[in-house]
Amino acid sequence: MYYFKFLFYEFILFSLIIVVNYFYDINFGPPFTKVDVIASIICLPVLGYLFFFVIKLFKRFDNILLKDKIILSILTFTITVLVNGIIFSSFGIK
Numbered sequence: 001m002y003y004f005k006f007l008f009y010e011f012i013l014f015s016l017i018i019v020v021n022y023f024y025d026i027n028f029g030p031p032f033t034k035v036d037v038i039a040s041i042i043c044l045p046v047l048g049y050l051f052f053f054v055i056k057l058f059k060r061f062d063n064i065l066l067k068d069k070i071i072l073s074i075l076t077f078t079i080t081v082l083v084n085g086i087i088f089s090s091f092g093i094k
Contacts, residue, residue, distance in 0.1 A: 006061050006069070007076050013057065014080040017050050022088075 020043060027039040058069060 002061060002064055003068075003072065006057070006064060007072060009057050010054070010073060010076040011080055011083075013050060013054050014077050015084060017047065017054075018080060018084050020046055020050065022093075 024039060024043040024047075028036050061069065064072075
């Protein structure tokens with residue numbers, strides 16, 4: 001049961017990280033303007049908090065071995081990328 005909880009929480013966090021990073025990349029372009037700076041000021045702390053929650057999640061599930069956490073994280077990230085890709089393509093987000 002701990003493994004499924006761990007997978008679910010990581011799936012949610014990785015999905016949020018991918019979505020935030022995707023919308024950040026839309027606003028970030030070669031002619032660097034004030035909009036790019038404002039987007040960076042908003043986005044980077046949000047990504048920092050999400051990575052903090054991933055690290056906190058790793059510490060919370062201390063009964064799962066580190067090797068298993070890493071393997072599950074790779075599996076979860078792959079599943080998250082596939083699911084987000086399907087969702088983005090079905091809504092026509094490029």
